[in-house]
Amino acid sequence: MAGVLEVKNLSKSFDGIVVARHVDLTLQSGRVLGLIGPNGAGKTSLFNLICGVVKPDGGTVSLEGAPLDGRKFHQRVRSGLSRTWQHTRLFPSLPVIDNLLVGTTDYPGERLVNVLFGRARLRAHDTVARDKAQGFLGKMGLSGVADDLVSDLPYGQQKLVGVARALMGDAKCLLLDEPMAGVEGQAYAAMQRVVREIAESGVAVCVVEHNIAFVRDLCDEGVFMFSGAIMARGSVAELIRDPQLTELYFGH
Amino acid sequence: MEYLYGIIIIVGLYVILATSFNLIIGYGGLVSIAHPVFFALGAYTSAILSRDFSVPVLLAMLAGMLVAVVASIALALPSLRVSGDYLMIASIGFQLGILEVIKNLRFTGGPGGLTNIPPFLIRDFGRESYVLLVLAVMLGVIALVWWISRGDYGRAMSAMRDDELAFSSIGRDAIWMKIAIFALGSGLAGFAGALYAHYFRYIAPEQFEILQSSAILTMVVVGGMRTTWGPAIGALLLQALPQAITFLNLPPSVLGPIQGLLFTGLVLVFMFVRPQGLVPARDIWRAAPRSNAENR
Numbered sequence: 001m002a003g004v005l006e007v008k009n010l011s012k013s014f015d016g017i018v019v020a021r022h023v024d025l026t027l028q029s030g031r032v033l034g035l036i037g038p039n040g041a042g043k044t045s046l047f048n049l050i051c052g053v054v055k056p057d058g059g060t061v062s063l064e065g066a067p068l069d070g071r072k073f074h075q076r077v078r079s080g081l082s083r084t085w086q087h088t089r090l091f092p093s094l095p096v097i098d099n100l101l102v103g104t105t106d107y108p109g110e111r112l113v114n115v116l117f118g119r120a121r122l123r124a125h126d127t128v129a130r131d132k133a134q135g136f137l138g139k140m141g142l143s144g145v146a147d148d149l150v151s152d153l154p155y156g157q158q159k160l161v162g163v164a165r166a167l168m169g170d171a172k173c174l175l176l177d178e179p180m181a182g183v184e185g186q187a188y189a190a191m192q193r194v195v196r197e198i199a200e201s202g203v204a205v206c207v208v209e210h211n212i213a214f215v216r217d218l219c220d221e222g223v224f225m226f227s228g229a230i231m232a233r234g235s236v237a238e239l240i241r242d243p244q245l246t247e248l249y250f251g252h
Numbered sequence: 253m254e255y256l257y258g259i260i261i262i263v264g265l266y267v268i269l270a271t272s273f274n275l276i277i278g279y280g281g282l283v284s285i286a287h288p289v290f291f292a293l294g295a296y297t298s299a300i301l302s303r304d305f306s307v308p309v310l311l312a313m314l315a316g317m318l319v320a321v322v323a324s325i326a327l328a329l330p331s332l333r334v335s336g337d338y339l340m341i342a343s344i345g346f347q348l349g350i351l352e353v354i355k356n357l358r359f360t361g362g363p364g365g366l367t368n369i370p371p372f373l374i375r376d377f378g379r380e381s382y383v384l385l386v387l388a389v390m391l392g393v394i395a396l397v398w399w400i401s402r403g404d405y406g407r408a409m410s411a412m413r414d415d416e417l418a419f420s421s422i423g424r425d426a427i428w429m430k431i432a433i434f435a436l437g438s439g440l441a442g443f444a445g446a447l448y449a450h451y452f453r454y455i456a457p458e459q460f461e462i463l464q465s466s467a468i469l470t471m472v473v474v475g476g477m478r479t480t481w482g483p484a485i486g487a488l489l490l491q492a493l494p495q496a497i498t499f500l501n502l503p504p505s506v507l508g509p510i511q512g513l514l515f516t517g518l519v520l521v522f523m524f525v526r527p528q529g530l531v532p533a534r535d536i537w538r539a540a541p542r543s544n545a546e547n548r
Contacts, residue, residue, distance in 0.1 A: 077423035089418035091411040103422035109404020
């Protein structure tokens with residue numbers, strides 16, 4: 001079965017430090033893949049390479065069969081690739097709802113010509129986008145804080161806003177960078193449920209996460225990365241049982 | 253009366269310059285010092301087209317604006333593709349270079365400038381009509397920048413200033429947005445230049461020197477960056493103060509330096525005492541209340 005996202009032979013090194021070593025990775029529609037490995041294994045770097053934030057030395061990335069190589073980050077996002085950030089990277093000057101509203105794939109308000117002459121179009125888009133944003137906030141239990149500032153929310157809720165913002169763009173493939181880091185309590189449960197629902201809606205999901213319990217409960221499959229290379233792929237339970245990988249993970 | 257009209261027009265034009273520069277540096281977060289040169293490009297284009305090629309003044313004015321837009325895109329496109337900081341460096345070269353070219357071309361009148369620029373409206377409707385035109389354009393520009401900053405575009409500009417990488421991660425193109433902001437702001441400066449040329453009917457390179465750039469920046473900073481009325485108040489204040497000083501009947505040798513000290517002194521005082529300017533901007537972007545109400 002062809003994957004939604006296909007990564008082939010992706011390589012990158014910075015001044016001799018290899019962050020990606022001939023990486024092959026396939027993400028399937030409706031499935032959650034956990035990317036695990038120790039710090040410095042190249043997990044976030046792999047996300048950056050897939051998104052085009054960092055240019056690879058070699059290899060290709062394609063989304064639904066269409067190559068993404070040479071395309072800019074925002075173009076890749078517009079074609080259906082989305083990601084979140086380890087440290088949320090929300091827009092602090094915007095209320096929660098506006099953090100989401102600015103993230104729709106098509107945003108007519110980003111063109112001055114629409115601002116000046118396309119009022120009706122802007123208003124129609126705004127109505128649809130607001131409904132959609134409220135829908136996501138509702139699913140995450142954030143309806144009550146739609147007009148709050150993101151900096152006023154507890155960290156766990158900020159992480160949820162980050163996921164909601166990434167969803168506004170109708171992603172076919174979603175890369176989540178440590179969604180659980182710093183997330184506790186209700187937000188933890190909400191995040192688990194939300195990621196599951198995203199996958200069930202047909203999105204191919206990849207999660208970088210150090211919280212092994214979360215990865216085990218949630219992911220259909222796991223990939224173990226070390227020193228820029230993929231060492232093993234299999235069920236998460238198998239990966240954590242493997243003594244060799246455990247040794248790599250925790251060091252000596 | 254003529255003296256007063258002249259002052260009103262100068263103040264009005266500087267309000268346009270400060271407001272359009274606020275769009276670029278305040279809302280767009282783009283550091284450029286080339287604003288006076290777009291003012292010059294508008295003035296020269298409109299003056300030359302109407303004087304030497306008999307183009308109707310209104311058309312020539314619009315052409316002046318267009319030339320400023322095209323020139324600003326030519327400057328911003330390569331610089332912004334490299335990085336945001338590069339625009340500032342490139343804009344210094346652009347400001348100095350273009351002015352040097354103007355000084356050395358024959359059809360721009362060289363260092364002596366252009367005289368006998370065709371007047372507009374004044375012959376048929378009197379000076380008052382021109383004052384009204386400038387004030388109307390001024391209010392239009394203020395309204396335009398307010399309109400842009402409060403709606404969907406303003407939301408996107410806020411997000412872009414907050415975090416450019418995150419802005420890309422939601423599919424927005426920061427470079428294109430910056431170019432559009434820069435082009436619009438520069439085009440408005442170009443139109444102000446055209447309005448300047450056809451009233452005073454004399455333009456020379458020295459009127460568009462780099463010093464003007466610091467004056468416009470001072471107006472924006474002292475008035476209040478990223479606010480609707482701040483730059484307008486800043487322009488009014490910084491144009492009125494030097495005029496007021498001329499009434500003190502000081503000798504010209506003292507007057508010039510005093511005006512210079514006043515500008516730099518004001519910036520220093522404001523940096524210490526009131527860095528947010530006379531009109532403080534809100535840290536938080538909120539949609540215009542009316543459009544919120546429409547959605548509920």
